[in-house]
Amino acid sequence: MSAAILSRRACLSRLRNVRSASHGAPQYNEPTGLLFGEKPPPPGHRRIKEPWENLWYWGMYGSMGVGAVLLYFKPDTSIQTWALKEAKQRMEERGEKYKYEPSSSQA
Structure with a gap:
């Protein structure tokens, strides 16, 4: 085979192995055993809510309540x-009756 064909095959095989728009290997977060990855607050302290949490609760449960009333x-x-x-x-x-009434005659 000619050198041009071999170099073309080598180039195509390299292009197949190249991942476009990749940024390396996928990242893996080691499990910590904590709920949502949050560390519990120290004793005597409360968990600090993020600003979006109250809006999410009111929006989610409020829309469920409105949906139940509408249904x-x-x-x-x-x-x-x-x-x-x-x-x-x-x-x-x-002039007919739509409810059944049994006749009073004795059979």
Whole structure:
């Protein structure tokens, strides 16, 4: 084979091994056994909240509360409810009773 073909193959094989936009090996954080990697405060001290935490709590639980209220007061749009209402209206227009009442005659 010619030298040009060999150098071209070598160049292509090197390009396959090159990772574009890489910054080295992936970083590994050794587990510490601490919740969220936070060290517990010394005895007699409280944990200091970060500024975004209260906003997150109010936003998350507030939106859940609003969603629950909206679901509770959601209008009933089922086909069964509509059909029952329509059937009652049509039977009343014809003069029929829509509730069953057993006859008082003895058989």
